[in-house]
Amino acid sequence: MLQEFAESGAYDPAAYHPGVGRTGVTIDDVRDLAAQLERSYEVLVRDRVKFRVGQIVFLAFSRDDSLMGFAFPKEERQALVDSEPQKFMLPEAGDMRYNWVVVRLVEIDHAEMTELVVDAWRMVVPKKVFNAYQHKVDQ
Numbered sequence: 001m002l003q004e005f006a007e008s009g010a011y012d013p014a015a016y017h018p019g020v021g022r023t024g025v026t027i028d029d030v031r032d033l034a035a036q037l038e039r040s041y042e043v044l045v046r047d048r049v050k051f052r053v054g055q056i057v058f059l060a061f062s063r064d065d066s067l068m069g070f071a072f073p074k075e076e077r078q079a080l081v082d083s084e085p086q087k088f089m090l091p092e093a094g095d096m097r098y099n100w101v102v103v104r105l106v107e108i109d110h111a112e113m114t115e116l117v118v119d120a121w122r123m124v125v126p127k128k129v130f131n132a133y134q135h136k137v138d139q
Contacts, residue, residue, distance in 0.1 A: 024106035025113045027065040033114060034059065037121045038129050058120040065105070071120035072101040099123065 027049060034040050039053045051059040060069040069091060072080065080101060081088045087107040091100045103116065122130045 033117050053124045056124045058124045069102045071123040074099050077101045
């Protein structure tokens with residue numbers, strides 16, 4: 001009976017379990033997570049969604065929402081891009097001076113998105129804010 005229900009198309013596991021039953025994530029998945037991060041807020045700049053802490057941008061989306069730029073250590077970004085070039089790419093030339101990498105959202109799952117977003121946020125908040133978040137997660 002459950003198998004027939006699932007095969008009928010009436011049941012969409014992705015609707016009930018983020019990241020399950022589909023590949024990739026959406027900007028809405030990221031929004032849901034970023035809204036839970038202390039001091040994080042969303043802005044619209046030149047038709048592009050960005051997330052900030054204070055005035056520091058830690059996430060930014062392409063206009064079509066298919067790419068997400070995120071804060072990432074400059075020293076490690078080339079290794080990240082080289083390890084999975086179908087998933088990650090270097091930022092545009094003008095953004096190379098920043099701690100920044102870009103990911104194709106269709107290539108990551110919910111768990112990887114969570115790791116990337118939280119790590120990017122961690123780079124821009126005070127240590128005590130991240131430690132409080134980590135303490136809550138660990139409980």
